[in-house]
Amino acid sequence: MRVPAFPLLLCPVLFLAACGESETPVAGTAQSAAAAVATTEVEVSATGQIAEILHRHTEVLSADEFEGRAPATPGEEKTIAYLQQEFERLGVEPGNGDSYFQAVDVTEITTASDAILYLQGSDYEAQFNYGEQMMVGSQQQLPFVTVQGSDMVFVGYGIVAPERGWNDYAAVDVTDKTVVILVNDPGYATQDPELFNGNAMTYYGRWTYKYEEAARQGAAAALIVHETGPAGYGWDVVSSSWSGPQIGLTAEDLNADRVEIEGWLTQDSAESLFDGAGLDYQSLKFAAAQPGFAAVPLGDIQASVSIENSVRTSISQNVIAVIPGSERPDESIIYTAHWDHLGVNPEVEGDNIWNGAADNATGTAGLLALAGLHMQGPPPRRNLVFLAVTAEESGLLGSQWYAEHPIYPIETTVANINMDNLNTFGRMRDVVVVGASSSELEHYLEVAAAAQDRYVTAEPNPERGYYYRSDHFNFAKVGVPALYAESGEDSIEHGREWGAAQAQDYTNNRYHAPSDEYDPDWDLTGAAEDILMYFDIGGTLANESTYPEWFEGNEFKAIRDVSAAARR
Ligand SMILES: [Zn+2]
Structure with missing residues (x-):
């Protein structure tokens, strides 16, 4: 059962603006609070203000001076310094002892x-x-x-x-x-x-x-x-x-x-x-x-x-921050987003910076937004970990390194929630779950989506194996139930055909190209809704004592069962 929690959701924007005195305090579950967010003026403003936060961080991280954020380059130095500075500003503690970094040795x-x-x-x-x-x-x-x-x-x-x-x-x-x-x-x-x-x-x-x-x-x-x-x-x-x-x-x-x-x-x-x-x-x-x-x-x-x-060998860094659990500090929920992108190619004439604004400055910005949201409430019972990983574009390496050198024990890592390439096209009625019918985390997703009057669907091309192509997969591989969802294409304002056309245009013209650049006209309210949804799921899990499981027949269930036995 989901514990009653998150009175803060009534005022999720405290870190930006004081809540109005006229707000009525409402006690309730995370879902009902989130539902309130989706239906009241307050919530519209919460979505708007989270969208502003996403804009601000995305613009910084995808600026030309960040040089496309390639691992082990000056662009990395700027990126990880910015993330450290922002986690410090939010008051989120270092996630690796007294450090915000985890060195990743690459060859x-x-x-x-x-x-x-x-x-x-x-x-x-x-x-x-x-x-x-x-x-x-x-x-x-x-x-x-x-x-x-x-x-x-x-x-x-x-x-x-x-x-x-x-x-x-x-x-x-x-x-x-x-x-x-x-x-x-x-x-x-x-x-x-x-x-x-x-x-x-x-x-x-x-x-x-x-x-x-x-x-x-x-x-x-x-x-x-x-x-x-x-x-x-x-x-x-x-x-x-x-x-x-x-x-x-x-x-x-x-x-x-x-x-x-x-x-x-x-x-x-x-x-x-x-x-x-x-x-x-x-x-x-x-x-x-x-x-x-x-x-x-x-x-x-x-x-x-x-x-x-x-x-040739070099060193890159994962960035990690934590809100320590108040009652179950051995148990963790880990949010992930990869901070890296493809860097600069000096051999290309003209614009030769792969800024990676959508991919994945947006997801990294989402990590900071989630940390800010969770800092507004009472301490979670379990650890909430914010992990920005390196070298995803080189084969999910930063997350693989973390999974093989975990800072928080894998057995008691309750779940991973991954963000890669947030929606820049405004609010969507649908939430697409990549790798559908994998684990009980999808039940949490359904509840959080329904609270926003949204519906969950399976990805349209499951034969392409997208579930195995971003960082959550390295958590799945070591048994941790891992959720990868994203906004769909059913645009509230413009309809499905328009939404699909936007997604296709991105794939054709900007995906992994120098033209994946920040645009101040992006509508990030849909991404903000996704962030509120992950906030609901992460917050719910952080205040429970249950361990969501892989569904029967899933290829990662056996290794998780070994973890579960070690826990007892
Ligand atoms: Zn990506």
Whole structure:
């Protein structure tokens, strides 16, 4: 049951303007208080004033002098100093002992683009070139990585999912072998809702998972077959995003536990390889999506490939602040937003600053707005943590570092609420939950949204796996229920068609481009409503003693169950 709390919601704007004396104090639950906010003059003004706060911080963080906030640059120095200053001004305590920072060690690897993958069997021989027919790289942080004469095995989707009774590696030992893997999961392939959530992508469908599992199985190399449909993007995205400098977390063991070579094959390359082994790619692909599939050796074909890397290390910072819990200081709710963006590219003529105003100066501003709101009330019973993470754009690295080096114990971290790219188009009737039907946090979201007369819907393209593509995912991975929601497109003022057109215009013309710049004409009242919604959810959780759980069948439930056992 939700505890009665938050009389402060009646006056959520104390930190900006004194509440009018005429306001009637109302006792009630967070929902009813939030409902009051959505329906009275006071609340309209609360939304307006939160919108102003979002404007102010977003404008600062996305200014040209912040240089696009790339990790380990002067832009980072300015960004993290600003965040510290603002947390101090709000009176929010340092979140890491007496520091507002958590150092994140990063390593940049650039793979030479002349690598060749050699395939050799008794009836088959091929050379695949980097960029055109394959892409390769390595998580191992070494100047030279090589695999020679490694037997090849087709392992279907490369999935080990005990909760679904599925193990593509059950019948095969792939130690020191090269595994060839399909992208996405059997649910997408068959569109059978009984199989891996049907069309919606599970984590088992993400390419990152495929490499992690291949490493657990002891493989030497893992090559994913690219197909545009199930991947969700074309080969050009693979070849461009895998070339050039790749930033990863610095690993003490230099990632010796990862496979030596991670990479991709084009579909044409894969079909040629299967042909060479006397096998049919299409029929094996079909078989791999059926329960009981067993891995298939690719004849006597062996793979050899060597890569040369230039390796450089540097340090970036997560920023962290806390409102300590008054009764349950061992338990925490963590709000996250990534402060970083893509920086400056001096080789580009004209505007070459990727300001990242929407992505994610807005979410970072949201973190400050939430901290200000929570500071106005009585101390929460549990810790409320505000974590601005670095290097999201390089592969969710700051949040990964935090999850692997937690400051607040993972077992007693109750929930994560993430903000990435707030709505700049005004108030929306709908709230989209990314990765719907994952955890009980969605019940809290429904209540908070209903209190604003809004409705919750699932994301329109769950097969693209957006749930695995922002920082909350690293909390999910260690078992913490993690919520990622955002304003939808059902504009109160202009209707759904208009809302969808705005979102499309952003995706086409500003997403990850220098034109993602601050605009004083943005309508941030919808974002402000989202902030009030997260405030309601975070505040409710902070004053409860319950632990929301993953729904049955979710891929992160097992690891959370281990945490829950450790708690008792
Ligand atoms: Zn982002």
